[in-house]
Amino acid sequence: MIVDDEPLARERLLRLLQAEDSVTQCVTAANGEEALRKQLDDPVDLVLLDIRMPGLSGLELAAEWVQQAHPPAIVFCTAYDDYALEAFQVQAVSYLMKPVKSADLHQVLGQASRLNRAQLSAMSGADAGPVIALQTGRGKERIPLNDVFCFRADQKYVVALCRQGERLCDLSLKQLEERFPEQLIRVHRTTLVPKSRLEKLTRDAQGSIWLSLRGMTGPVAVSRRFARELRPLFQDSPDWSE
Missing domain, CATH: 3.40.50.2300 (Response regulator)
Known part of the structure; x- marks a missing residue:
């Protein structure tokens, strides 16, 4: 119609x-x-x-x-x-x-x-489940939050990496955290990920910490500050003593 x-x-x-x-x-x-x-x-x-x-x-x-x-x-x-x-x-x-x-x-x-x-x-x-409005080349599109792999702050923009590709988000990372406190977790100063995507937490020989996400190729970087909050969410998380 x-x-x-x-x-x-x-x-x-x-x-x-x-x-x-x-x-x-x-x-x-x-x-x-x-x-x-x-x-x-x-x-x-x-x-x-x-x-x-x-x-x-x-x-x-x-x-x-x-x-x-x-x-x-x-x-x-x-x-x-x-x-x-x-x-x-x-x-x-x-x-x-x-x-x-x-x-x-x-x-x-x-x-x-x-x-x-x-x-x-x-x-x-x-x-x-919750949905979020993300910016595409032809306007805004409603996308289930479950389709998002992560949100990354890139200078003055926030980019959502999702199954549909890259999308721009009008909300800041802080606003996203406030709107979806049960679904999202901060893993880096510039990165938020859905808790449902958490798969594996590892540390390489150089001491850098990485997070593997379900459905996403390649890990995302985790800062030491937020690694302490992430580790309890993984049953097989290694005991990293500083």
Whole structure:
């Protein structure tokens, strides 16, 4: 479903969708109230949703759908980039900037078509674990925290290394620690890792300490300060006496 109060925007998205083999049917709605009625009468799998609309806004509409047992996947399409945080707070799958490019739309549809039951559960906020909004070349993307290998501070940026590749994070390492205290642990002044990724702690002949992470090629460096906090998490951790 395309939901946008601008007729030209709806028509453009409709033309782009008609070129996609994965789309079997598409309906349109000019406002939030019409979209609610159509979704109730004939539920759709994916909604391309404008944010600024008269009456019920896109964010309010998404918040309504999130409460349903089987909500549609939501992709926000907007000309404004200052709604990203609010968009991901209502479980949006992605966030596309207008004018939407066919290549970006194709990528989002491919992502949606590969969703499994666990990912669909994540959209509805049910038993999926925390998610985080990370910056990609085409906007922001909601990624499960379990997909992240580590966060690294690189000068004034924080980079997330995850299964989907490298992503930029708007939060500082300190903000990440405060937001996910149960999931993340500091291993270096510049590095945070998910506790679920911890695999092996070793020290080389030069005395440097390294942490192996599940699913990640190559270890990450651990500072001596944080090694003391890490060692109790490993049953087979060697007894390193200073």
